[in-house]
Amino acid sequence: MIKVGANRRKSLALLIAIATAVAGLFLSIKLTEGAAFAQSTVQVPDVPIVPKMIAGKPYSVTPGGSPGTWTVKWGDQSMVWKTQPWMEDRQQKLGPAYIAQWATPGLPLPFEIPIEKRDQLTADQLPDRCLTYSYYGPYYDNGWDIAPIVVHLPNGSIRTSSETLEFYSVFTGGNGKQYLASSNETNVMRKYLWELTAPEELRGEGGITTLFTDPKLIPEDLLYLPTVRRTRRLAGAIAKQYFPGSIYRYEDVSYTGVLPQLDYKIIGYKLFDPSEKLRGFNSEGYPATAKRISGAGDVVAILEVTPKPGVSWWYAKRIEYCGLMAMCTYYTEEYDASGKLIRYYTHLPMSAAQGNIHVGTPTGPTNAPNWWVLWGAASIVDLDGGFISDGWIENGGFNAKTSASIFSPTTLSAQPMTLVDWLTH
Amino acid sequence: MRERCRGVLSVGVFLLVALLLLSSRVTQACQTFDELGITTCITLYSSAYVNLPDKRRTVFDAQSETFYNRHPDNLLFQNNEALVVLDGNPQKLSEMIGFPVHWHLEIRPHYDSTYDATGFGQGTYHSFLSDLATNVSGDMQDNFQPLFREYYVDLHPKHLFIRLGRQIIAWGKSDGVYMLDILNNFNLTNPQIFNEQQIKIPVWAANIVWQATTNGELQGIAIPQYLPTYYAGFQFKGGYPLNGSYADFTYGGTGFINNELNGSLGFKIPTDVNNPSTRLNNWVYGARWSEQRGSVHYTLNYLYTWTTTQIYYPNTGTYATASAVNLHPHRMHVAGGSADYEFNTGNPWVDGTVLRAESAVTTGDVYYEGNLGNPVDVTHWGFLGAFDRQILGDYLEKPIFFSFQYWQDWVLRRNNKCACGGNENKFQDVAYQGSPAGFRGMYKSLSTLYMDKTWMTADILDSSLSVVYDWQFQDWWIQPHTSYRVSDKTTVGLGFNIFAGSKQTPYGEFTNSSNVFFELHQSLL
Numbered sequence: 001m002i003k004v005g006a007n008r009r010k011s012l013a014l015l016i017a018i019a020t021a022v023a024g025l026f027l028s029i030k031l032t033e034g035a036a037f038a039q040s041t042v043q044v045p046d047v048p049i050v051p052k053m054i055a056g057k058p059y060s061v062t063p064g065g066s067p068g069t070w071t072v073k074w075g076d077q078s079m080v081w082k083t084q085p086w087m088e089d090r091q092q093k094l095g096p097a098y099i100a101q102w103a104t105p106g107l108p109l110p111f112e113i114p115i116e117k118r119d120q121l122t123a124d125q126l127p128d129r130c131l132t133y134s135y136y137g138p139y140y141d142n143g144w145d146i147a148p149i150v151v152h153l154p155n156g157s158i159r160t161s162s163e164t165l166e167f168y169s170v171f172t173g174g175n176g177k178q179y180l181a182s183s184n185e186t187n188v189m190r191k192y193l194w195e196l197t198a199p200e201e202l203r204g205e206g207g208i209t210t211l212f213t214d215p216k217l218i219p220e221d222l223l224y225l226p227t228v229r230r231t232r233r234l235a236g237a238i239a240k241q242y243f244p245g246s247i248y249r250y251e252d253v254s255y256t257g258v259l260p261q262l263d264y265k266i267i268g269y270k271l272f273d274p275s276e277k278l279r280g281f282n283s284e285g286y287p288a289t290a291k292r293i294s295g296a297g298d299v300v301a302i303l304e305v306t307p308k309p310g311v312s313w314w315y316a317k318r319i320e321y322c323g324l325m326a327m328c329t330y331y332t333e334e335y336d337a338s339g340k341l342i343r344y345y346t347h348l349p350m351s352a353a354q355g356n357i358h359v360g361t362p363t364g365p366t367n368a369p370n371w372w373v374l375w376g377a378a379s380i381v382d383l384d385g386g387f388i389s390d391g392w393i394e395n396g397g398f399n400a401k402t403s404a405s406i407f408s409p410t411t412l413s414a415q416p417m418t419l420v421d422w423l424t425h
Numbered sequence: 426m427r428e429r430c431r432g433v434l435s436v437g438v439f440l441l442v443a444l445l446l447l448s449s450r451v452t453q454a455c456q457t458f459d460e461l462g463i464t465t466c467i468t469l470y471s472s473a474y475v476n477l478p479d480k481r482r483t484v485f486d487a488q489s490e491t492f493y494n495r496h497p498d499n500l501l502f503q504n505n506e507a508l509v510v511l512d513g514n515p516q517k518l519s520e521m522i523g524f525p526v527h528w529h530l531e532i533r534p535h536y537d538s539t540y541d542a543t544g545f546g547q548g549t550y551h552s553f554l555s556d557l558a559t560n561v562s563g564d565m566q567d568n569f570q571p572l573f574r575e576y577y578v579d580l581h582p583k584h585l586f587i588r589l590g591r592q593i594i595a596w597g598k599s600d601g602v603y604m605l606d607i608l609n610n611f612n613l614t615n616p617q618i619f620n621e622q623q624i625k626i627p628v629w630a631a632n633i634v635w636q637a638t639t640n641g642e643l644q645g646i647a648i649p650q651y652l653p654t655y656y657a658g659f660q661f662k663g664g665y666p667l668n669g670s671y672a673d674f675t676y677g678g679t680g681f682i683n684n685e686l687n688g689s690l691g692f693k694i695p696t697d698v699n700n701p702s703t704r705l706n707n708w709v710y711g712a713r714w715s716e717q718r719g720s721v722h723y724t725l726n727y728l729y730t731w732t733t734t735q736i737y738y739p740n741t742g743t744y745a746t747a748s749a750v751n752l753h754p755h756r757m758h759v760a761g762g763s764a765d766y767e768f769n770t771g772n773p774w775v776d777g778t779v780l781r782a783e784s785a786v787t788t789g790d791v792y793y794e795g796n797l798g799n800p801v802d803v804t805h806w807g808f809l810g811a812f813d814r815q816i817l818g819d820y821l822e823k824p825i826f827f828s829f830q831y832w833q834d835w836v837l838r839r840n841n842k843c844a845c846g847g848n849e850n851k852f853q854d855v856a857y858q859g860s861p862a863g864f865r866g867m868y869k870s871l872s873t874l875y876m877d878k879t880w881m882t883a884d885i886l887d888s889s890l891s892v893v894y895d896w897q898f899q900d901w902w903i904q905p906h907t908s909y910r911v912s913d914k915t916t917v918g919l920g921f922n923i924f925a926g927s928k929q930t931p932y933g934e935f936t937n938s939s940n941v942f943f944e945l946h947q948s949l950l
Contacts, residue, residue, distance in 0.1 A: 151883045160883045160913050181640040181717070199913035200455065200468055200948035217769050218777055220720070228621045229595040230606075233722060233765040235826065236777020238818040245884050312819050387882045403584065405636035409715070410586050413595075414579060416527065417464045417512045418457065424525035424581050 044371050047094065048101035054299040054324055055119035055269045061096045061297070070095040072271065072297040079273040081297050086283050088291045090353045090370070096297030099326045101371050108139045109173045110327045111371075118324040119301065123264035126303050130322035130329040132256040134349055135375040136190055138173030143374055145396030146197075146362075146419050149246060150285070154386025162245060163198040165206075165422050167406065172213070178404040189213045191407045192254070195224075197417055202245060206412040207234070215258045224412035231409035240314045247380050247389045249314070252345060261311045265304045272300040272321060274331060279379040280346035285390040291355065292348035292377045292392070295330035298323035315342065328373075342384045350376035350393055358397035362419040368398050395419065455510075456950050462514040467507065467950040470623075474502040474615070474922070474942040476673075482937070484670050485680075490688035501673040501940050502615045506535035524582045529590075531575040537614075568626065569612050569655040575627045586634040591627045594646060596713060596726055597783050598763040601873060601893070602832045603733075604785040604807040605726050605761050608646065608711065610654040610733050616674055617904070617922050617942075619891070626652050628709075641716035648709035651701045653754060654734045664695045677856035677863070677934045682737055682798075686750060699753040701731065723764035726785070732757055736791045736800050743844050744797045755802065761785030781811040781830075792836065792852040795845020802840040808833055823884070826877040833870035854898070856934040863929030871895045885910040893932060900926020900933035908944070918944035 050061050057075035064070050068083035081096045091098040103115040110133040113121065121129060137143060144167040151159045169176035170190040179191055188210055195206030204226035211219045221234035239255035242248070251259070258264060272295050274281045281294060300321040307313035315334040322329050326349070334343040350357060352368035359368045377392040400423040405411075411425040455466040476499045485492050509532040519525045577590025597605035601619070609625040618624050631647045656679045657672035666687055670680030686694045701707035709731065715724040731754035739747030763783040768775040788804040811830040818824035836852070843849065850867055857863030872894050880886040886909050893902040906920035922940050926933020 160885065160910070162913075179639065181638060198455065199910075200466060201910060201913070201916050201946060203455065203466065216771050218767070220767060220769075222722075226622065227619075228600075229593050230597075232598070233767060233779045233781065233813075235779045235813040235815050236767060236769075238777070238815055238824060241815075241818060242823060242884070244879070247882055314822075382882075385882060403636060404639050405584075405642070408636065408640075408642060410634050410636070410642060414527075414586065414588075417455070418514060420462075420516070421512075421514045421525070421527050425586070 042104060042106040044101045044104045044107075044369070048097055048099075048104060050097050050100045051103050051115045051325070053116055055301075059299065061100075068092075068095075070097075070297070072096050074271040074299050077271040079271055079297065084276075084282070084294065086286065086288070086291060087294055088351060088354050090351075091293055099293070099295065099298050099323070102326045104371070107371065109133065110138070115325065118327075119269065121301070123266045123303055124258050126266070126301060126320070126322045127264070127329075128257045129327050130301075130320075131347075132190075133170070134326075134328040134347070134373065135256060136168050136170045136192070137373060138170040138175065140368075140372060140398045141175045142167060142169040142179075142400055142402065143396065143398055144168070144400055144419065144423060145374060145393040147391055147393050147396075149389060149391035151247060152285070152388040152390075159387070160199065160245070162196055162202065165195045165197060165416075165419060167193040167400075167402070167422065169407075179407055187212050187214060187217070189257075193407055193411065195412065195416070195422070196245075204415045206415075208407050208409075208412070209254055210407075211254065211257075216260050219254055222409065222412075224409065226415060229413060231412055246391075247382055247387050248378075248391075252378070252380070261308055261313065263306050263308055265306075266301055267304045267319075268302045269299055269324075270302060270321075272296060272298045272323060272330060274346075278331065278344070278346055279381050279388060279390065280348050280377055285379065285388065286377060286392055289356065290350075290377055290392040290394075292350050293326070293328075293373070294348060295321075295323045295326060295328060298325045298328075298330070300324065300330065342382075344381050344383070346379045346381075347375070348377045349373040350396070352398070356393070356395050358395070359399055360397070360401060361423065362395050362397065364397060372398060374398075462516055464510075464512045465950060466510040466948070468510075469505075469507050469947040469949060470945070471505045472503070472918075472942060472944045473500065474617070474940045475499055476501050476937075477921075477939045477941060478937045480937040482670065485684040485687060485689055487665065487687035490691075490693075492689070497673060497937075500539060501938060502942075503538045504535060504615070505538060506533055508533050524580060526581070527579040529575065529577055529579070530573070532572060533574045534572060535570065568652050570614075571627065584636045586636070588630075588632040591629050592632060593622060593625050593627050594630060594632055595621070596711075596724070596763075598724075598765055598781045599783045599809045599811065599830060599832070600828065600875065602783075602807075602809055602830065602871075604783055604787070604809065605724075605728070605759065605763060607728070607730065607733050607759065608648065608709070610652055612655045613674065614655070614657045614672070619904075626655065628652055638716070640718075641714065644711075644713040644715070646709075646711040646713075648711075648730075649703045651707070651709065651731050651754060653700070653731075656734075664697065665693060666696065673938050674935065676931075677858045677929060678793075678853060679855075681858045694747065694750055696750045696752060698735065699751060700735070701754065720769060721764055721766050723762060725762045726760070728759040730757060730759060731755065732789075732791055737793075738800055743799050745844065745846065755789055755791045755800075757787055757789030759785050759787045761807075777814060779813040781809075781813065783807075783809045786837075788840070793857075794839070794843045794850075794852050795848045797844065797846035798853050798857070799843050799845060801843045804837045804840060806835050806837055821878075823879050826875075828873075828875040830873040831870065832872070833868065836867045854929075855931050856929045858929050860929060862927060865897060869895075869897055883910075895926075895931055898926060898930035898933065900924070900930035902932040902935075914948040916944075916946040918942075918946075920944075 051059055059074045062071050064080055070081040072079050072081050083092045102111050110129040147164050150161045153159045169179050172189055190211050192209040196202045206224045208222040209219050218236040222231050223234045224231045237250050239250045239259050241250055243250055243253045274296055276282050300323050303320040305318040316337040317335045319333045320329050321331045328349055330347055332345045333341055336342050352372040353370040358364040358366055374393055374396050380389040402423055403425055406425045416422040455464055457464045481494045482497045483492055483494055511530040513528045515526055575592055577588050577592045580587040594608045595606055609628055612624050612626055628648045629650050633645045635643045637643050657675045666683040686696050711728040713724055713726045735752040735754050738751045740749040741747050761784050765779055765781045767779045786806045790803055791800045792803050794801045809832040813828045815824040816827045851864035854863055854865040874892040877889040888907040891904040903923040908916055908918040910916045920942050924932050924935040924939050928934055
């Protein structure tokens with residue numbers, strides 16, 4: 001006959017014994033937290049030095065006529081720069097000179113090129129330098145965050161609200177090598193780990209993306225599906241398609257470098273003076289705590305992106321505005337074949353001075369170098385359909401002391417629910 | 426007609442419950458209590474499966490030992506359950522012992538209302554089928570449909586991940602084909618559910634992963650208690666099975682043997698059940714090495730386990746002379762591996778295509794051979810090849826995910842001789858009901874096709890088509906399904922299960938149970 005009850009008690013006792021033995025075995029291993037980060041030897045002045053020349057034209061910042069305003073001039077263009085309450089406190093204090101910190105000589109990739117030579121960057125170099133490395137900095141070991149992403153209906157109400165844990169490391173700057181198996185992985189540019197903790201229907205879904213230095217290689221995606229408790233190799237995503245569950249495209253999130261299907265051309269430079277009506281450049285859609293960096297006052301390279309002949313793409317033309325001081329794509333516009341603006345995208349990064357950006361752990365110190373940035377905040381405005389999406393970092397940081405194996409299916413199958421738990425993998 | 430009306434009435438009750446749930450007001454998914462380090466989520470799930478054909482069914486009455494026809498009613502399955510999930514990260518404990526600790530508790534109270542309308546159709550068997558607790562011991566109820574479903578502790582010492590407790594562990598790279606992924610057996614009360622975490626039976630296990638290299642992991646597993654696959658119609662009391670083919674999704678083979686034990690041969694056959702004890706030599710042990718090398722992800726697996734179902738052993742060694750039956754599993758070894766690879770060649774016609782493969786040699790498995798169906802110990806080799814690809818990406822805003830699998834299973838050798846009573850080298854498949862049409866050969870294969878496409882902004886509408894085709898039995902299972910995320914808290918689903926084939930084929934046997942089904946997920950917290 002079945003003797004299940006007694007057997008279960010024996011099993012329980014045996015498992016407890018195993019647990020006790022394992023716990024004892026590793027009792028000496030201490031949980032380490034700390035403010036470890038690669039200290040830069042470069043000292044960025046508290047008040048950054050504003051470059052005198054950018055892209056071959058004189059550049060200047062002078063106090064404006066009223067408090068909180070500055071006059072920015074570049075060549076024959078000028079603008080009045082106004083402090084906004086959603087800007088990082090330090091940017092509110094320093095004004096447009098704030099973004100000049102990323103023009104400080106001696107900073108690493110992507111800021112290593114002197115400001116007076118950044119207009120020599122080619123069209124093919126800008127996508128990685130301005131978007132990839134602004135999202136995922138190559139100058140720290142790893143970055144991580146918890147990010148709400150909200151999609152609004154055309155009537156302004158919320159259609160869906162998700163929350164994502166993110167962890168990433170970029171290898172092109174020589175950091176994060178512990179996450180690579182061997183030297184034969186020189187073709188790996190970065191790794192990205194994500195997991196959804198909301199909405200409930202998608203909770204536990206997660207993935208690992210490996211991106212390669214060769215832009216012709218399709219990124220490799222693993223997807224963990226909690227319904228079957230298994231990690232699956234995902235068939236190659238298509239750069240122009242929507243990122244699942246959002247109105248971002250893969251082109252906005254993963255495929256941020258040069259794509260072989262597209263042509264890139266620099267069509268000019270201008271002083272970046274974004275309208276306050278642009279999503280992200282005002283308080284709409286973001287909590288007051290999501291303080292971010294405005295690229296207003298930077299000089300931007302204007303990049304025109306068009307599909308190669310014979311290629312069917314979701315836009316006929318894209319215009320990207322890449323800031324030469326902060327090396328950041330702040331804004332893009334997408335047009336259809338008739339020249340109608342069908343979508344725009346805004347991107348406002350967050351720096352280590354933001355207040356919610358920590359070192360080591362989600363409650364660690366906030367003493368990373370002020371010039372270190374995370375992707376920050378990004379909005380999509382679909383002018384055709386009327387949908388709007390806002391995403392921002394709620395809590396994030398640098399250089400968590402994770403296992404070298406964190407980019408593994410085991411991390412996904414553990415289905416951690418919080419950043420604290422996640423970063424222990 | 427009367428029964429059909431009552432079926433419609435049952436769906437009405439389901440829809441009423443659905444409306445009540447939809448009307449509830451909630452604020453956010455899962456609640457995190459930072460000060461306690463605990464996260465709580467509560468979800469309600471309800472589903473109803475309604476029969477489409479209006480047919481009568483032949484069943485066997487164990488009391489009168491006669492067969493008769495009965496209308497099976499139109500409500501095939503209706504289940505209502507809540508899922509309460511608690512996750513905790515005791516920070517102080519972690520700091521005290523020196524490495525991170527996490528615990529997880531999943532409580533799933535459920536109410537199966539399939540047989541609640543008594544007096545007609547399946548309701549006639551209400552006393553047999555309404556609740557497992559009424560006809561099996563409490564222990565078995567807890568094993569197959571536990572209230573406390575998963576509960577475990579995760580320990581994260583350096584380079585290790587240790588999960589101790591009741592859990593689900595998935596192996597392999599195939600969808601819906603289980604060669605390596607047999608660590609958790611299934612509760613097959615409703616075998617049409619694709620959501621494996623709902624119907625896999627969690628096992629007590631010590632699951633230890635050593636992160637040996639950056640890209641390589643060695644997993645060791647020990648499972649002390651054997652929990653066989655649970656079939657509707659597989660319930661025993663007083664030495665006899667309680668039902669034959671009463672339940673809608675009882676496999677024909679299970680119903681057939683149950684009928685024989687209950688007296689369809691003219692005499693009852695007493696039956697005894699012997700599950701393995703939890704002595705160390707009866708545990709299930711497994712090991713897996715998984716690694717990424719270049720663009721290939723692969724695993725090597727070994728499992729020392731038991732057959733996934735209990736085996737019906739005649740007391741005399743042959744059913745020709747058996748006077749009693751003993752049910753117990755048989756030890757088996759499973760050795761195999763799995764791999765996937767994505768083309769990344771620069772050729773757009775093939776790039777992005779993922780190849781998947783899984784293979785296992787199983788020795789010690791037991792098949793029922795020949796006309797007598799005496800159990801024989803076999804070694805068989807399974808292989809699955811598959812490819813996945815996003816298609817029509819140039820023409821659709823959201824492409825279609827396309828997946829095709831081909832699986833085959835060869836019986837390599839029989840490890841004991843069989844007095845089979847004819848039809849040697851043929852084995853009784855799951856729908857076998859006494860005629861050669863229910864035999865499989867030494868070789869068996871099937872294919873699956875899966876396509877999925879999302880629609881609307883934020884992918885709130887999802888549609889899929891799943892097809893299973895058995896090449897030898899030439900029968901089909903087709904499941905179109907769509908789900909719509911009404912809000913972040915509420916998802917509704919609609920689907921069909923269409924079966925086609927002859928009576929003794931694995932999927933064709935359910936032709937008269939083809940159905941439409943409705944689902945509702947409601948998150949409360």
